[in-house]
Amino acid sequence: MRSPDRPPGTTASGVRESMRDRLGDEGVAVATVVAVEGSGYRRPGARMVVDPEGTHRGSVTAGCLEESVRDIAARVVTDGDPRLERFDLRDDAVEGWGLGLGCNGVIDVLVEPLDASFGPALAELEATRPVTVLTAVGSTDPAVDAGDRTTLTGAGRVSPGRDPLPEAVADAAERRLDGTDADVAARLSVGTDAGEVDVFANRLVPTPTLLVFGGQADADPVASLALRAGFRVRVATARGGRADDGRFPDAVDVRSTHPAEVADAVDAPAYTYAVVMSHNFVDDRLAVAALLDTDVPYVGVMGPRERFRDLRESMDRTLDAADRDRIAAPCGLDLGGDDPAAIGFSVVSEVVAVHNGRAGGRLTDLEGPIHDRSEVP
Amino acid sequence: MRSPDRPPGTTASGVRESMRDRLGDEGVAVATVVAVEGSGYRRPGARMVVDPEGTHRGSVTAGCLEESVRDIAARVVTDGDPRLERFDLRDDAVEGWGLGLGCNGVIDVLVEPLDASFGPALAELEATRPVTVLTAVGSTDPAVDAGDRTTLTGAGRVSPGRDPLPEAVADAAERRLDGTDADVAARLSVGTDAGEVDVFANRLVPTPTLLVFGGQADADPVASLALRAGFRVRVATARGGRADDGRFPDAVDVRSTHPAEVADAVDAPAYTYAVVMSHNFVDDRLAVAALLDTDVPYVGVMGPRERFRDLRESMDRTLDAADRDRIAAPCGLDLGGDDPAAIGFSVVSEVVAVHNGRAGGRLTDLEGPIHDRSEVP
Structure with missing residues (x-):
């Protein structure tokens, strides 16, 4: 088993990895943005892990609230009780914008001990299966407390370490999220016989994988930038034993394959983005055909369009x-540029955009909000 | 003086830095792509440095020719004579595309000892001044040999370590490049009384700088990705002594400034791309105003468009x-995404695109060639 570089804490996958590493450790807290009104840097679902020494990985804002959240985390791990905190950054607004803190808007952050209730979701994601975590963040129903949690796994509903949500509440939330195949972080109000439960419904998809087919020198920046963008990286090389010479420290898997068998390197097709860049026409053609036979959502082919036309026609x-x-x-x-670094940025940025359903043009030229609104479909 | 991480060898700036480091060392060679017919991965002007141990930094193709070039480099440093080598990768074409090597096209590579003739260009670039290097790569004029070189600096024409080009040839080439303010790598044929001189005319602009105004946690991935994209990185923070705590190992300069004085951190305005991301409304406004008073070609402002509208109006x-x-x-x-890594990719990719005169967007949706044609204006 290789020991790849860790994805950075500036990515969701890096934060997940920290959660897996620390699961079960005493004194570790997780803070999650559950709602943002107005302008926030991070969207609902953003997380940070705070360890007992007070250092943190991940973030809930651009640096405005992390210190306050650390203080709350210290209390939460002492009490053992999840706590929802509202930060109203409009209070100190100057001309409508925060002067001191530099953030604006109202941000609700759920701070919880990193307890066994996170286990099922982390296990599902590790097994490259999507998962939904339903957490009560408020309730007028006396039978439900903030922090009650039900995790919807492929094998059923589980609630280790916490009280479950009432079945009817979980049913209603599950129906509302039905059919989504992307990360969703939404706040739902669900009525019960005895009140209303405020549910933070978080659908999580596995960390996406970037599969590089090709082992020439230009594959290196693609692999290393993909890790920095929060992808799991796999490398498949053809025609050459460059699989195990340590050239791809950022990859979880490096293998030498026949190009027609590159699909063997695809372990989670729905979440795999493949880049075909062997620079060999025949190998690329075989690999493209093999990848199209899988369910990968993206097959990028490096090289000029005339080459791809010939490849397609043959x-x-x-x-x-x-x-x-x-x-x-x-x-x-x-992006222009022709050096391997520029090409790496070009490729990895496209994969990030496609993963997020975006087209990669300049934001300054677009209309509308930068972020998708996190809405339940 | 800080000692930042080196820009990687996958970037032009990393190769330049290697050339500066090794200038004057025995046995080091430089290979430069001087022409490409058909499809090549790298464009004219791509360089690699080969040291006496045969290791190299930079590249002239995607990995197809580097080994051959290393062999030629070994002969060139022994003889001391520059050598133009033509690689015709169409010869082994299968269905019109190289099977074995995976490259296609005809690539001319000039391989030279890294001698004193490179000194003036490297010094000009280090001083953030553009420079033009004219090199004979072939000649029917018996008075001119391949490798003869004249460097056009702001202070005049110089030719240390090599014979200069005839004045009339340099005059003609200089006229052809007049008015360009970007990297240009062009091959010109210039007539003399006694024949024709084939000149590789290489206009080089200084390594671009990314200036980050802001010191919150989200500045880290912007700085580190910019280095990987081949930029020099400078960081200016306001309101806080986070300038010297080692947080920005990738920056050549980190300073704490008053936002109205951020222009003091701009040392080469024509080649500086500024990103304003303090998350503080007033500081950002002061910094934008100060930066617009300089000649920087790009002022990026982080945050939603409504915030910028308010900023502009005030x-x-x-x-x-x-x-x-x-x-x-x-x-x-x-690109979508809201974590600091995704935002870092978004910002740095835009700066790369703007630097190269591109608009982002997906290549698969565009028409026309991927690379600009290197044409003399």
């Missing part, structure tokens, strides 16, 4: 509309 | 069309 299969939607050729965003 | 100055062209607000490419 394939045994005809590409249908669904295939063409998944293929990016030439892969990458239009 | 400024003492009116923004004219030239100001608005330089401002990106919200800064960054539309």
Whole structure:
């Protein structure tokens, strides 16, 4: 088993990894943004882990609230009780914007001990399965307390370490999230016979994987930048024993394959983005065909568009509309530059954009909000 | 003087730094792509440095020719004579594309000892001044040999360590490049009384700088990704002594400033891209105003567009069309995601795109060639 570099704490996957590492340790807290009104840097679902020494990994704002949250975390791990804290950063507004703190808006943060209740979600994600965590963050029903939690796994509902939500509340929340296949962090109000339960419903999909097919020198920055963007990295090389020479310290898996068998390197197709960059025409063609036979949502092909046209025309299969939607050729965003670093940024930025359903143009040229609104479908 | 992390060898700035480090050392060679016909991974002007041990930094292809170039480099440093090598990768084409090497096209590579003739260009770039290097790569004029070189500096023409080009040839090349303010790598044929001289004309602009105004936690990935993209990084923080706590190992300069004096941190305005991200409304406004008074080509402002509208409306100055062209607000490419890593990719990718005259967006959605053609204006 290789020991890859850790994804940085500036990514959701890095925070998840910290949670897995520290699960069961005494004195560790997790803070989660459960709602933002107005302008916040992070969206609901943003998390940070605070350890007993007060150091933290991840963030809930751009640095405005982390110190306050650390103080709350210290109390929460002492009491053992989850706590919902509201930060109203509009109070110190100057001309409508926070002067001292530099954030604006009202941010609700749930601070909890990193207890066994997180176990099932972390295990599902580690096994590359999506999972939904339902947590009461407030309730007028005396039978429900803040922190009550039910985790919806593929194998059923579980609630280790915490009281479960009433079945009817979990049913209602599950129905509202039905059919989503992306991260969702939403706040739902669900009525019971005895009151209303305020539920933070968090659908989490596994950390996405970037699979690089190709082992030339230009694969290095793609792999290392992908880790920094929060992806799990896998590398499949063809025609050459460069699989195990330590060149890809950022990858969880490096293997030498026949290009027609590159799909063997795909362990979680729904969450895998593949970049085909062997620079060998025949190998690339075989790999593209093999990848299209899987359910990967993205197959990026490096090289000029004329090359891809030739590649497509010489394939045994005809590409249908669904295939063409998944293929990016030439892969990458239009950043210019020709050195491997620029190409790495181009490719990894496109994969981030596609993963988030975006098109990668300049925000200054667009209309509308920067962030998606976290809405229940 | 801080000792920042080195820009990686996958960037032009990393290769320049290697050349500066090794200038004057025995047995070091430089290989430069001087022309590409057909499809090549790297464009003219791509360089690699080969040291006497045969290790190299930088690249001339995606890994197809580096080994051959190393062998040539060994001969060149022994003979002392520059050598132009043509690689015709179409010869082994299968279905029109290289099977074995995976590159396609005809690539001319100039391999030279890293001698004193490189000194003036490296010194000019280090002093953040643009420079033009004219090198004969072929000649039917018996008075001119391959490798003859004239460097056009702000202070005049110099030719240490090599024979200069005839004045008339340098005059003609200089006229052809007049008015360019970007990297240009072009091959020109210039007639003399006694024949034709084939000149590789390389206009080089200084390594671009990314200036971060702001010192909260989200500045870290912006700084570290910018270094990986080949930028020099400077950080200016306001209101707080976080300037010297080692948080920005990737920066050549970290200072605490008053926001109205942020321009003091701009040492090469024409090549500086500024990102304003203090998260403090008043500080950001002061910094934007101060930066617009310099000649920086890009002022990115982090935060939602409504915040920038308020910021603009409360400024003492009116923004004219030239100001608005330089401002990106919200800064960054539309990649989605809200964690500091995703925002770092968004911002740095935009700066790379703007530096290269591109608009972001997905290459697969565009028409036309990926690379700019290197043409003399």
